[in-house]
Amino acid sequence: MRASDRAYDVLKEDILQWRLVPGTVLGETEQSERLGISRTPLREAITRLAAEGLVDTQRGRAGVVTDVSPANLPELFELREALETQAARLAARRRDAATFEQLREDFLSAPASLVDGASGYYELVARLDAAIDVAIANPFLLASLAGLRNHLARVRRLAQDNPSRLAESVSEHLLIVQAILDRDEMLAAQATAVHLRKSLANLLDAVATGDAVSNSTKGTP
Amino acid sequence: MRASDRAYDVLKEDILQWRLVPGTVLGETEQSERLGISRTPLREAITRLAAEGLVDTQRGRAGVVTDVSPANLPELFELREALETQAARLAARRRDAATFEQLREDFLSAPASLVDGASGYYELVARLDAAIDVAIANPFLLASLAGLRNHLARVRRLAQDNPSRLAESVSEHLLIVQAILDRDEMLAAQATAVHLRKSLANLLDAVATGDAVSNSTKGTP
DNA sequence: TTCCCCGCCTCTGTATACCGAAGGCCCGCG
DNA sequence: CGCGGGCCTTCGGTATACAGAGGCGGGGAA
Numbered sequence: 001m002r003a004s005d006r007a008y009d010v011l012k013e014d015i016l017q018w019r020l021v022p023g024t025v026l027g028e029t030e031q032s033e034r035l036g037i038s039r040t041p042l043r044e045a046i047t048r049l050a051a052e053g054l055v056d057t058q059r060g061r062a063g064v065v066t067d068v069s070p071a072n073l074p075e076l077f078e079l080r081e082a083l084e085t086q087a088a089r090l091a092a093r094r095r096d097a098a099t100f101e102q103l104r105e106d107f108l109s110a111p112a113s114l115v116d117g118a119s120g121y122y123e124l125v126a127r128l129d130a131a132i133d134v135a136i137a138n139p140f141l142l143a144s145l146a147g148l149r150n151h152l153a154r155v156r157r158l159a160q161d162n163p164s165r166l167a168e169s170v171s172e173h174l175l176i177v178q179a180i181l182d183r184d185e186m187l188a189a190q191a192t193a194v195h196l197r198k199s200l201a202n203l204l205d206a207v208a209t210g211d212a213v214s215n216s217t218k219g220t221p
Numbered sequence: 222m223r224a225s226d227r228a229y230d231v232l233k234e235d236i237l238q239w240r241l242v243p244g245t246v247l248g249e250t251e252q253s254e255r256l257g258i259s260r261t262p263l264r265e266a267i268t269r270l271a272a273e274g275l276v277d278t279q280r281g282r283a284g285v286v287t288d289v290s291p292a293n294l295p296e297l298f299e300l301r302e303a304l305e306t307q308a309a310r311l312a313a314r315r316r317d318a319a320t321f322e323q324l325r326e327d328f329l330s331a332p333a334s335l336v337d338g339a340s341g342y343y344e345l346v347a348r349l350d351a352a353i354d355v356a357i358a359n360p361f362l363l364a365s366l367a368g369l370r371n372h373l374a375r376v377r378r379l380a381q382d383n384p385s386r387l388a389e390s391v392s393e394h395l396l397i398v399q400a401i402l403d404r405d406e407m408l409a410a411q412a413t414a415v416h417l418r419k420s421l422a423n424l425l426d427a428v429a430t431g432d433a434v435s436n437s438t439k440g441t442p
Numbered sequence: 443t444t445c446c447c448c449g450c451c452t453c454t455g456t457a458t459a460c461c462g463a464a465g466g467c468c469c470g471c472g
Numbered sequence: 473c474g475c476g477g478g479c480c481t482t483c484g485g486t487a488t489a490c491a492g493a494g495g496c497g498g499g500g501a502a
Contacts (some may be wrong), residue, residue, distance in 0.1 A: 002280070028484065038457045039484090040261065044353030044451070047265050053364060059223070060464065060484065072361075079361045080310060086303035140293075140300045140372060143274060144365045151361065224486070251452065259487045260454090278497065281454065 004041035007031075008048050015065055016153045017052050026055060026063040052150055060204045066152050070207040081193055083145050088188040091135040092180045099131050100181045107174045111167060118166055121139055128173060135180075159206035168198065224261035228252075229269050232402050236286055237374045243328045247276060247284040273371055289375050291428040297372055302414055304366050309409040312356040315400045320352050321402045328395045332388060342387060349394060356401075380427035389419065 011031070014020040032042045046063045050056045055063035106124055113120050133142055161169075172195040179188035232252070235241040246264045253263040270276045276284035327345055334341050345439075354363055382390075393416040400409035 029482090040456055040458090043261075043485095044268050047268045051269055053361075075359045075361050078307065078357075078359055079365060080433055082303045082307035082362065083365075086299065090299060121385065132437050136299075138296045138299055140274075140369070141303070143369065144300060144304075147365065147368075148361070159500070248453075261486055261488090264455095283454070 002041065003037040004044040007035050007037055007042050007045035010035060011045055011049060012054065012150075015049070015149070018154070018157055020065050020066040022065050024065040025061070026065065028062050052147060054150060054154075067160070068151070070158055070204070072151070072155055073200060073203055074157075075208070076148070076155060077196055079148055080152070081196050083141065083148060084196065085189040085192045087132050087136050087141060087145065088176060088180065088192040089185045089198055090138065090141070091132045092138060092183050092185040092188040095135040095180050095183075097181065099134075100177055103131060104174070104177045104181060107170060107177055110170045114166055114170070118161065118163075121166060121170070125173065126168075128177065132180075141192045159203045162202055162206060169195070172198065182203075223262065224258040225265040228256050228258055228263050228266035231256060232266055233275065233277075233371075236270070237371070239375070239378050241286050243286050243288040243388060245286040246282070247286065249283055252368060275371060275375075289372070289379070291371070291379055291425070292425075293376055294379075294421060294424055294428070295368070297376060298417055299351050300369055301373070304362065304369060305411045305417065306410040308353050308357050308366065309397060309401065309413040310406045311359065311362070312353045313404050313406040313409040314369060315358060316356040316401050316404075318402065320355070324349055324352060325395070325398045325402060328391060328398055331391045342391070346390075346394065349398065372430055380424045382421060383427060386423045390416070393419065 011020070011026070020026070025047060028039045028042055032039045033140065035042065039082065046055060046057065050057045053066060055065055057063050071144060103124075106127075110121055110124060136142065153178075172191065175191040176188060179191050231248070232241070241247070247267060249260045249263055249267075252267075253260045256263065267276060267278065271278045271284060274287060276286055280282050324345075327348075331342055331345060354366065355365065392411065396412045397409060397416065400412050
């Protein structure tokens, strides 16, 4: 594997996992030494991260890890609503029945597994996202979704999911999966919109009540 | 200005204007000599173009200008519908009245100027896009829109606008501007969706009837 | 004549050297 | 003692040198 790819992966993970906090200056000399590579491949990694909006680069100053704040939540969800409602609509149109039938069963049995931690549930949601990605079969929409998810991953660390919210979330996802299975494009899109609005409201509420996630206590390997 | 920025601008323009056709291999040595810079800043430019999806890079092979074909039109418009309907909705919510009042007047007088070429009209549409960009005030949505427009600029060269289509397009845009002025979010989004569907249908028809644009005969400076 | 293998050559990937600019610190002057 | 200017240091930007890999062509053998 290329050194620039490794540098990119490491730096991206470091930023997404808040090991490199917003505002951190990524000096070329410093980071190239830390990663054990020379400045040339490091620059390529920084350039790629800048293109994804994870770092800012200004003339004469090396990359600075982009700032994220609760103020970005409404902005991100405006984009998310645009992309994911369309994704749900297209998935309903083109989905593979067997895949979503399986997902439907998994979501039906999800409440039982919620009692012992939510990590399995998050993994299930990720599988739904992946299934939708495959179903929509649109590289351009997919690229925009991928960029969005970078920022969502960072902002999620700002607030913790409310346990009671998870049960709601399961039923909302189930509705989406069912609509996709039924080839009901309109319902799939609207159920997604509903889910996103409620998710945003929950996140904003969690932020407002000071339920912030300490960076050191939470890890998602 | 930095050499890498100049290289990026030149290459991007060359790709968007079809001076570098899809499939062209961008050898590092060759391009750095052509642009009169060394390979280091050129690599940065290629990396940025790759992040935007304008070039493919695979291990051991330099950048290759991404392929575009009429088959991409439906895919692009699926993303475009998602982003631009949301953009119209948000613009209706947050627009500056004076800006769009001016645009309304300009679109009202657009049919008169259509008789002597459409270049002024395209510029007017670009001004509307810019006004919407300002109104939505959302950097994430804006970034996705910018990426989309890169690809749209390329694919437009695949088909020529039908003159009779332009008159229709004016009235569709007028409806969008009026809806934004009226703060009618729903109508703004739906009018945008209508416009996009008709645009796509027109483009697909133009492609199907072999009305392709010769690369050398059309320039957009 | 055709196919396969070997070797050369070019090109990418990485490291490093050089240059210019900007910022910080220190010294001197008011 | 404070402020300003100049010098020095450091870092980003660019060029270039070097190594490894992959591809292509030529030659030999079947």
